[in-house]
Structures are given as structure tokens and as C-alpha cells.
Amino acid sequence: MENKSLAKQAWTVLLAGLGVNLTIGVLYSWSVIKKSLVADLNWSNSEASLPYTVAILVWALTLLVAGKLQDKYGPKKIVILGTIFTALGLILSSFTTNPAIIVLSYGIITGGGIGFAYASVTPPALKWFHPAKKGMVTGIVVSGMGLASLYIAPITTALISSFGISRTFLILGIFILIVGTGIAQLIKNPPEGYVPEEPKNMKNSNSPKSKPVADFDWRGIIKTKEFYFLWIMFALSSSAGLMIIGNLAAISLEQASWDKGFFLVGLLAIFNALGRIGAGLLSDKIGRIRTLTLVLAIQGINMLLFASYVNPIGITIGTMLAGIGYGSLLSLFPSLTADFYGVKNFGGNYGVLYTAWGISGTIGPIMAAVIVDSTGSYNLAYLISAGLLIFAIGISLITKNPQDSKRINQAA
Incomplete structure (x- = not known):
């Protein structure tokens, strides 16, 4: 009971x-x-x-x-x-x-x-x-x-x-x-000594996801190179999503002569939420880094193709992919923080990593504004964003969980 x-x-x-x-x-x-x-x-x-x-x-x-x-x-x-x-x-x-x-x-x-x-x-x-x-x-x-x-x-x-x-x-x-x-009023931590029940579908207790996790504090995480890998990937990938979100109505009107900003904002919200839930579930199955690499690739391809979305169907597809890509990030990076550094100090640790999102809110939108004012289109902004995402994919391929590295000392 x-x-x-x-x-x-x-x-x-x-x-x-x-x-x-x-x-x-x-x-x-x-x-x-x-x-x-x-x-x-x-x-x-x-x-x-x-x-x-x-x-x-x-x-x-x-x-x-x-x-x-x-x-x-x-x-x-x-x-x-x-x-x-x-x-x-x-x-x-x-x-x-x-x-x-x-x-x-x-x-x-x-x-x-x-x-x-x-x-x-x-x-x-x-x-x-x-x-x-x-x-x-x-x-x-x-x-x-x-x-x-x-x-x-x-x-x-x-x-x-x-x-x-x-x-x-x-x-x-x-x-x-x-x-x-x-x-x-319903938000609270579990009681002291609480141990969550292991899922029935877990094959055995030696599964990597069931191994004990060392808890780092914020001072510990900034001593690991993996934190900086995560920070850079978060900043670069979020900037692409925020660039599209902040300019979606203008892009639709300019590229496709389609004044349906309200519809696109609603569509973006739906696929944003689907990305958050879907990426979370997928990452539980195939691993966080693999899922992140896949998401970054989807974002990069979408940015490379965005200039070619010159009709309502194209803009709709681009919006759905942008929503899925951006939403996935806001599920994956908190989970990666917990995987890499434990849940005991998760709030403070993710707060430090989340500064990357704050910076990304200026990178993408400001870059897009400067480029469109200078060239009259967003095409160069798409290409630069694609390049940054390719760089982020490269980082994802060399990122390893510090919990698995004997070089990292426990920070807590």
C-alpha cells in the first residue's frame, strides 16, 4: 500500500x-x-x-x-x-x-x-x-x-x-x-531514504542506468571539460531555434508570401512540446548523446533547407522540424545534466548550464536581425546557423559521460 x-x-x-x-x-x-x-x-x-x-x-x-x-x-x-x-x-x-x-x-x-x-x-x-x-x-x-x-x-x-x-x-x-x-502546493521532494521502484522492463540491475551516480556540485561541474562541451552545444543549438521562433511570422511572409503567423505559432507550440516529450522518451531507450546528435543533425539539415521553403507547405514543414528540434534540446540538456552530475545538486548545476540558453537568446535573433537589415533576407543567417550546428555535432561525437571516466574525481 x-x-x-x-x-x-x-x-x-x-x-x-x-x-x-x-x-x-x-x-x-x-x-x-x-x-x-x-x-x-x-x-x-x-x-x-x-x-x-x-x-x-x-x-x-x-x-x-x-x-x-x-x-x-x-x-x-x-x-x-x-x-x-x-x-x-x-x-x-x-x-x-x-x-x-x-x-x-x-x-x-x-x-x-x-x-x-x-x-x-x-x-x-x-x-x-x-x-x-x-x-x-x-x-x-x-x-x-x-x-x-x-x-x-x-x-x-x-x-x-x-x-x-x-x-x-x-x-x-x-x-x-x-x-x-x-x-x-503539490511540489515536494520525496521522503528521506526513498528509493524509486526499478522499471519492470529493465533487463538487470547491472544496466548502465542503474549504476550509482556521483553527485557533483556547481564547483565540481565547471572543472570538467564535458560541462563546456554541453554549454557550447546548448548555446549554438538553441540559438538556431530561437532565431526561427522570433522571426517565424516575418519569414513566412517574406519567403512564402503567407500571412498565417498565428497558425504557425500554434503549430510550433505543438511540435515544441512533442519534441520535449519525444526526445526524452527516445533518449531513455538509445542514450542521451545519441539522441542529441540526431536532433542536432535534424536542426542542421532544416537550416540548410530553410531558404528553399518558399511556399506554405515548405514553411509548415520547416516550422514542425524547428519546433521538434528546439523542444528536444530543453528535454535533453536537463537529462544530460542529471546523467553527468547526479540529481542531488541538479537545480544549481542546471542553472549554471542554462546560462547557455540565455546567451543563445541574443546570438540567433541578433545575428538574424543584422543580416536581414544588411542583405534583405535571412539566407545567410540560415547558413551560419547550419555551420554552428555542424560544429555542435562534432562536439557531441567526442562528449563522454564523466561518470564513466576514471580521470574525474567525485565532487560531492
Whole structure:
């Protein structure tokens, strides 16, 4: 009976993590909010883009702190703090139309809140399940972020149409405060001494996935060359995905003369989520590095072909592949972090690695903006991204798990 009860709790924590990510995915409605800020409040495009850019950077930087805090004080407190700050930033944004203040309220407070919550839902979920299920667990939890835009973007559009931008901020903030904070109550670590049940389909206890894992802390991981391999691959591969995500509507209009940005954003969200779950499950079967190499190859081929997508069918295929590729990364890199460095200090360790994602948010989009302004097309940006992905594939082929290397001393 006790085992069944603990198994139920494991799935409760896992689904609660998914729910929190679905709730805090408000960042994915920014394209809709930006449109209203420009049209209704007469903001410039630069002013309307800044809160979003700041939120991404703060989100990534916050993971450095949030991961360590949840490792020390437990995940529930940090997730609750994150949902409160996410909501508070939105609520404060409802009382002003000043661009600088919204950079502070939305960019820093909401962005930081998202970082606190996002950093603290995957670590407890991983601790509740056997290591052989790392990919599945991570994929399910982070898929919430991928799916969020499916409902948040249309709801935000409807709210702005009915109530205006300021009240929309207020309503979204109250929603997150009630729903997000409520779901966060279900997030917790397993009890002391808890040992996850081994999957029935595991062949034997000597399986590589069942071997004891040394737990590194952040000081230990930065002493391994594998951390820098992961960081570079994460930064280069994410930059390609974020470049497409940030410019998808413009690319569709320019290359295919197809003004269906809303459809493509929804399609991207679906395949983003499928990539997160699918790559997680596949990596549990064939291994994390093999799956990563496959994903990088798919991304690279897609970038090489993207300039040839000059009709709706082509753009649709390119969008699906971009969604799968980008989503897969956000499942694989957390799982790789846990594989390489253990789950005890996972929050802090992944926070350090996640800085690569923050940097990638400037590499791809800024490169694309400079190139399109200079040449009038995205073609060169696609080729450069393909080259960076080929380089990342090369790194993946020489990356080994430090747990298997006798040269690496245990860091904890």
C-alpha cells in the first residue's frame, strides 16, 4: 500500500510540475502584448521588445540562484515564490504605461519569477522516479512551457480586445497568483531514504542506468571539460531555434508570401512540446548523446533547407522540424545534466548550464536581425546557423559521460 501511495505522489509531483510550467508560460504571449503596446499605446518596436528581451535574460540568470536555493530550502517554497513574483510583475504592469517601468515590472520581476518557478519543478520530479526514466520525466515537465502558447496567446488576444492591455496584465497576474500558487502546493521532494521502484522492463540491475551516480556540485561541474562541451552545444543549438521562433511570422511572409503567423505559432507550440516529450522518451531507450546528435543533425539539415521553403507547405514543414528540434534540446540538456552530475545538486548545476540558453537568446535573433537589415533576407543567417550546428555535432561525437571516466574525481 505504501509503495502504491508513493507512486501516486510521484505522478502528482510530475503533473504539478507540468501544470506550473503551463501557468507561468505567459512569456509566450508577448508577441500579442507587443502588438497592442505599439498599436494602442504608441510605443516604438524597440520599446515594445525590451521587456521581453530583459525577461529572457533575467529568467536565465535567475536559474543560477533559484536552482541552488531549491536544492537548499526545498522546491515548494521556491516555486511558490516564483509564481508570486510572476504574478506580481504582471499586476504592477497593469498600473502603468511607462516603458521603463514595465521593463522593471515585467522584464525583471515577472522574468525573475518565471526563472524561480521553472528552475524548481524538474529537480523534485526527477528525484521521485528511477534514473532510467529521466528523459520521460524531464520531457513531460518542460513540455508545459512548449504548450503554454497554445492557450495563453489566444486568451491574451481576447482579453486585450475586450478589456485593453492594462486590465489584461491584471487578469493574467491574478490568474497566475491563484492557479500557479495553488498548483505549487503539490511540489515536494520525496521522503528521506526513498528509493524509486526499478522499471519492470529493465533487463538487470547491472544496466548502465542503474549504476550509482556521483553527485557533483556547481564547483565540481565547471572543472570538467564535458560541462563546456554541453554549454557550447546548448548555446549554438538553441540559438538556431530561437532565431526561427522570433522571426517565424516575418519569414513566412517574406519567403512564402503567407500571412498565417498565428497558425504557425500554434503549430510550433505543438511540435515544441512533442519534441520535449519525444526526445526524452527516445533518449531513455538509445542514450542521451545519441539522441542529441540526431536532433542536432535534424536542426542542421532544416537550416540548410530553410531558404528553399518558399511556399506554405515548405514553411509548415520547416516550422514542425524547428519546433521538434528546439523542444528536444530543453528535454535533453536537463537529462544530460542529471546523467553527468547526479540529481542531488541538479537545480544549481542546471542553472549554471542554462546560462547557455540565455546567451543563445541574443546570438540567433541578433545575428538574424543584422543580416536581414544588411542583405534583405535571412539566407545567410540560415547558413551560419547550419555551420554552428555542424560544429555542435562534432562536439557531441567526442562528449563522454564523466561518470564513466576514471580521470574525474567525485565532487560531492
